[in-house]
Amino acid sequence: MRVYIGIDDTDSKRSMCTTYVAAVALRRAESLGAKRADLPWLVRLNPNCPYKTRGNAATCLPLEVEPSVFGAVWNSVVETVRELADLENGADPGVAAFSEESRPLLAGLYLRAVRELVELESVLKVCESHAIRYWAFGESRGLIGAAAAAGAKEETLTTYELLAYRTRAMWGKERLIDPESVRRMDELFGGQTFDNYDYDRDEVRITPHTPCPVLLGIRSTCVEVLSESLSVLRINEPLEFYEVFKTNQATDLHYVVRDLRSIRPLESVVVRGRVASEPRVTPGGHVFLKVSDDSGSVTVAAYEPTGAFRWVVARLTVGDEVAVYGSVKIKPEGLTLNLEKLHVLKLKEVYVERAPPCPLCKKSMKSVGSRKGYRCERCGYIDPKATKVRKRVDRGLVEGFYEVTVTARRHLVRPLSLKESGPNDHRSA
Numbered sequence: 001m002r003v004y005i006g007i008d009d010t011d012s013k014r015s016m017c018t019t020y021v022a023a024v025a026l027r028r029a030e031s032l033g034a035k036r037a038d039l040p041w042l043v044r045l046n047p048n049c050p051y052k053t054r055g056n057a058a059t060c061l062p063l064e065v066e067p068s069v070f071g072a073v074w075n076s077v078v079e080t081v082r083e084l085a086d087l088e089n090g091a092d093p094g095v096a097a098f099s100e101e102s103r104p105l106l107a108g109l110y111l112r113a114v115r116e117l118v119e120l121e122s123v124l125k126v127c128e129s130h131a132i133r134y135w136a137f138g139e140s141r142g143l144i145g146a147a148a149a150a151g152a153k154e155e156t157l158t159t160y161e162l163l164a165y166r167t168r169a170m171w172g173k174e175r176l177i178d179p180e181s182v183r184r185m186d187e188l189f190g191g192q193t194f195d196n197y198d199y200d201r202d203e204v205r206i207t208p209h210t211p212c213p214v215l216l217g218i219r220s221t222c223v224e225v226l227s228e229s230l231s232v233l234r235i236n237e238p239l240e241f242y243e244v245f246k247t248n249q250a251t252d253l254h255y256v257v258r259d260l261r262s263i264r265p266l267e268s269v270v271v272r273g274r275v276a277s278e279p280r281v282t283p284g285g286h287v288f289l290k291v292s293d294d295s296g297s298v299t300v301a302a303y304e305p306t307g308a309f310r311w312v313v314a315r316l317t318v319g320d321e322v323a324v325y326g327s328v329k330i331k332p333e334g335l336t337l338n339l340e341k342l343h344v345l346k347l348k349e350v351y352v353e354r355a356p357p358c359p360l361c362k363k364s365m366k367s368v369g370s371r372k373g374y375r376c377e378r379c380g381y382i383d384p385k386a387t388k389v390r391k392r393v394d395r396g397l398v399e400g401f402y403e404v405t406v407t408a409r410r411h412l413v414r415p416l417s418l419k420e421s422g423p424n425d426h427r428s429a
């Protein structure tokens with residue numbers, strides 16, 4: 001039989017990682033006779049979820065299991081979660097197994113869990129009616145991600161991540177990877193892998209900064225290059241093992257296209273509109289402006305950690321046509337859209353008026369008086385009919401897509417470097 005076992009919320013802010021729990025559970029399931037029906041799935045859910053620990057990741061193990069051993073496999077997965085989940089520090093894990101036939105019933109839940117906040121009660125009903133087995137601990141909140149991951153639409157799992165795990169003795173210690181070898185790996189495989197190195201900040205991006213079991217993660221659009229990419233790295237500590245996950249990272253799946261009247265807090269949206277106020281830069285280096293469409297207006301924010309992206313936002317002016325991508329937050333002054341990506345659709349043509357140049361010596365002439373023309377102070381040329389000339393201002397900005405710096409980018413956001421099936425302002429919700 002084919003089963004999809006979703007696992008979620010095993011980590012706390014302090015330790016553990018749901019991918020590690022899933023990878024260990026997968027190895028134990030294999031030792032009991034289960035076969036992989038696919039790579040394990042790493043499914044990113046709504047990045048604005050207030051209950052999330054870090055990246056709001058859930059996992060799913062697609063397995064082919066003989067019905068006679070399913071019970072043993074199920075017990076082993078649940079025991080692995082019990083053993084490894086950080087139960088003392090607030091993890092509320094959930095595990096849920098679904099059949100191939102019941103997966104289409106979960107597709108709507110999956111998309112809602114990526115784009116909105118899902119109520120636990122509705123998920124409990126789904127598990128009661130459709131799960132083969134389910135198990136939860138604490139507040140059972142992990143069942144939401146477990147069922148959503150098991151229902152992930154396969155056509156949305158278009159990228160990969162190789163995750164390498166550390167031996168237990170190294171958890172919480174500094175990660176020993178030679179940065180030079182990361183740049184070398186990026187040079188060789190940068191076309192198929194992404195977010196390996198932040199050259200602006202001179203910083204390795206494949207290692208997390210948390211005390212979790214993950215040593216490194218290599219993200220890619222092509223599964224074939226991953227093990228070779230890993231082999232280029234000079235790693236000065238033992239690897240426990242590595243696992244390649246299929247993911248919905250870097251797909252822009254979390255965005256819904258909205259007009260401003262219908263945006264809601266904790267959603268990620270794409271809105272087309274016009275810049276309605278001049279950008280304001282705060283002393284802390286945050287940039288704010290207003291964007292309006294025919295239905296309303298919103299404050300758009302590019303915060304300091306978004307890097308040089310802010311200076312693009314600061315060059316916008318009233319009347320520019322833009323599509324803004326980001327998450328909607330409630331602030332005391334109203335709804336704010338935290339920018340993740342910006343599409344400058346049409347820059348307004350801005351002109352300044354200047355005194356006309358002298359036709360003889362090309363210097364700017366001086367006005368003689370209102371409607372009395374201009375006179376050249378250098379050669380004395382007078383033109384009583386001369387008027388001011390309009391000159392187009394160089395905006396220092398071109399139309400196109402802009403994104404926040406690598407370190408500020410969320411897992412679901414598609415980097416602009418990955419062009420194919422990239423950002424789309426017109427995709428319907």
Ligand SMILES: [Zn+2]
Pocket residue numbers: 358359360361362363376377378379380381
């Ligand atoms: Zn002159």
